[in-house]
Amino acid sequence: xxxxxxxxxxxQQEEPGSAATSAAAPDAPPPxxxxxxxxxxxxxxxxxxxxxxxGLLAPAARAHLKLLRNAAVQPEPALEGLxxxxxxxxxxxxxxxxxxxxxxxxxxxxxxxxxxxxGAKTGLYSTRTPHRPNPIGLxxxxxxxxxxxxxxxxxxxxxxxxxxxx
Numbered sequence: 635x636x637x638x639x640x641x642x643x644x645x646q647q648e649e650p651g652s653a654a655t656s657a658a659a660p661d662a663p664p665p666x667x668x669x670x671x672x673x674x675x676x677x678x679x680x681x682x683x684x685x686x687x688x689g690l691l692a693p694a695a696r697a698h699l700k701l702l703r704n705a706a707v708q709p710e711p712a713l714e715g716l717x718x719x720x721x722x723x724x725x726x727x728x729x730x731x732x733x734x735x736x737x738x739x740x741x742x743x744x745x746x747x748x749x750x751x752x753g754a755k756t757g758l759y760s761t762r763t764p765h766r767p768n769p770i771g772l773x774x775x776x777x778x779x780x781x782x783x784x785x786x787x788x789x790x791x792x793x794x795x796x797x798x799x800x
Contacts, residue, residue, distance in 0.1 A: 671797035709783035728769035
């Protein structure tokens with residue numbers, strides 16, 4: 635009788651970005667991410683300076699988020715049911731972030747001097763600094779009203795023209 639050798643499983647193809655693929659080229663940059671804005675903010679804050687660091691500091695400030703018709707989703711059906719909520723989370727692009735242009739491919743500073751810390755430095759991930767490796771922000775705003783394809787927001791801490799990603 636001939637003995638049969640156990641077969642080894644066929645080699646598996648690695649997914650891009652998996653540990654095995656990353657280990658092969660540790661210095662290779664990951665593929666770029668691309669996002670299309672779903673709308674833009676119309677705000678009373680026309681400049682970065684003077685915009686509150688947190689929306690709670692200016693609860694009476696109003697902003698409007700008009701969803702774009704050429705975005706990946708139809709605005710009115712996508713907003714259906716949202717009026718029953720008190721607040722919305724907005725992911726946005728720090729479109730007026732200046733450090734990306736200044737750095738020219740260099741690393742972002744790991745420590746920053748946030749206001750209210752008497753000049754002390756702390757890690758950027760423990761702060762709300764806009765100077766981040768990826769200029770993406772997150773804010774919570776009070777939902778005042780849904781008007782067709784537009785959200786009326788209260789206490790939004792966003793500069794006029796800010797692209798909203800989600």
